[in-house]
Amino acid sequence: MNISIIGTGYVGLVTGACFAHRDNHVICVDNDEKKIDNLKKGILPIYEPGLEELVEINHKNKRLMFTIDIIEALHNSDICFIAVGTPMDEDGSADLKYVLSVAKTIGQNMKKHMYIVDKSTVPVGTADMVRKVIQDELNKRKSDISFEVISNPEFLKEGTAIEDFMKPDRVVVGTDNEASKEVMRNLYAPFIKNDGDFITMDIRSAEMTKYAANAMLATKISFINEIANICEVVGADVNKVRRGIGSDKRIGYSFINPGCGYGGSCFPKDVKALIKTSKENKYIPNILEAVEKVNNAQKYVLVKKVLKRFGHDLKGRIFAVWGLAFKPGTDDIREASSITIISELINRGAKIRAYDPKANSNAKNYFLKDKENIEFVNSKYTALWESDALILITEWKEFQSPDFEEISKRLKGKIIFDGRNIYDHMIIKDCGFEYFQIGVAE
Structure with a gap:
């Protein structure tokens, strides 16, 4: 099938690469020219295990293309996925300006019948808004081109997104149209093992399901x-x-x-x-x-444990931090607990020596204003040197079986605050550490 995907963020890029890998012709569109140029060179804007290889092979075989020209993409596709961001507005609601902007562009430029698929996470009723915006633009053009709007929420987990897409627990499709249902069923057929895993429902229920x-x-x-x-x-x-x-x-x-x-x-x-x-x-x-x-x-629980142990004035204290991403397997620090914890410690005078296998760069950009108080290092043991305690925030695999003797040598104080409860407290205490977990009385 010929597919266009508007938005090359996390969802759009994974979706495009996976569809292309099943012999569809996919055009990914973004208005960020630098991002598109990088994608053509194989430079990805995000880290996701397996994604770089998938993009490279499908781009090389011309099944996956990248462009800033949304009009060209629309003219060369039968199905258009809207996968742009829906950032949180000041009042907590999802900001739909990017979704509706894309819908307007579609209405202004489509030349044939199209299936418009909402892949972005959007509030109930968004499909109705998208349909109205497109139809309004068609009316201005005095065009009778037909189209269908479909809801197809994503259920991708960062760190396992390729596996999630290739072998989904379920595919949810919201549509009031039998033709749309069959188009989507055929599109997802290579990914679905059992008929029961392809779930259709009305559009509003699909939007709510996500x-x-x-x-x-x-x-x-x-x-x-x-x-x-x-x-x-x-x-x-x-x-x-x-x-x-x-x-x-x-x-x-x-x-x-x-x-x-x-x-x-x-x-x-x-x-x-x-x-x-x-x-x-x-x-x-x-x-x-x-x-x-x-x-x-909950994001303050570790901070409270540190303050209870060291006091509220942390001037002169250095803390090693293991893990900055919000979860293992990603470089994403959006809303990560590390941001709250590190900020609170710095505000009380502490200095931080931090390490994450993938998120150092994103965290460094976030903490630019605090660069005098936080150092990002390239290994977990380097972070420990002369630190008063180790604070574990993200449970990456490389943190799960460390050399506790090496930790003991490098730390100034043999103290571990474990924000994910990944260690056996008996082993840790036998090694002579003070050990603080979540949900265990001190």
Whole structure:
């Protein structure tokens, strides 16, 4: 099939590369000329395992093309995916200006029947707005070209996005049109093992499904963190509690890892947007508001532990930080717990020596104004040198089985604050460390 994808961010680039890898002809469009030039050279704007290789091979075989010319892309495609950003507005709602701008351009330039697919995460009712904008532009042109608007939310996890796309748990398609349903079924046929994994529904339900999925996962994270905080005050161990409840098949182990809060481009933004949508429709989403409140507070838990141990004046203190990305497998620091934690420590006079396998560059750009107080190093052990304590924030694999003797040699103080509970506290204490976890009484 001939496909255009407007937006070469995380979703658009992964979607384009994966469709191209199944012998579709894909044109990815972006208005950032430098980004497009880099993509043509094989330089990607994001880190995602396996994506660079996928882009390279499909671009080389001319199945995947990059351009700033949206008109050319529209004229050479039958299906157009809108995959531009929907950043959070000041009031918490999703900002649709980029989505609607693309819709306007489509209406002004389409020459034949097209299927317009909303791939961006958008509030319920967005497809209706996209349809109206396109139709208004066609009316101005006095054109009777037909088109269909489809909702096809993405369920990609950063760090495993290629696998998620190639072997999806499910593909959700929202459409009121049988022809659209069959077009999408044929497009996704190479990726789907079972017919039941291709789920069709009305457009508004499809739009809601994306928000509901992310809100549910965010709820699980905030729930286990709430339980962790209760464990600390009553003298229980959340690591044991997690095993006790996760073994229940109705609950499972996914997304019940205690930690220092969720981040990224999806959960925080989507929870806020769903809260906003609810209130606009005069419904108070009590659970979602609690999820957000718990998560915001959870990002300060490690800071409180550090202050309890070292006092509120941290002048002269140096802390080694392992992990800056909001999760392993990505260089994304958007809404990451590391931002809150590092900022709070610096504000109290501390200096930071930080390391992340992939996110150092993004974090360095974020902390430009604090460059005198934070140093980014190229290895986990370098970060430890003469530091008063180690603070682990992101659970990258290379952090999970470190040489504790080496840590002991390099740290000024044998103190570890573990924001993801990845170590065995008995082993750590046998090595002579003071060890602070989430959800375990000190």
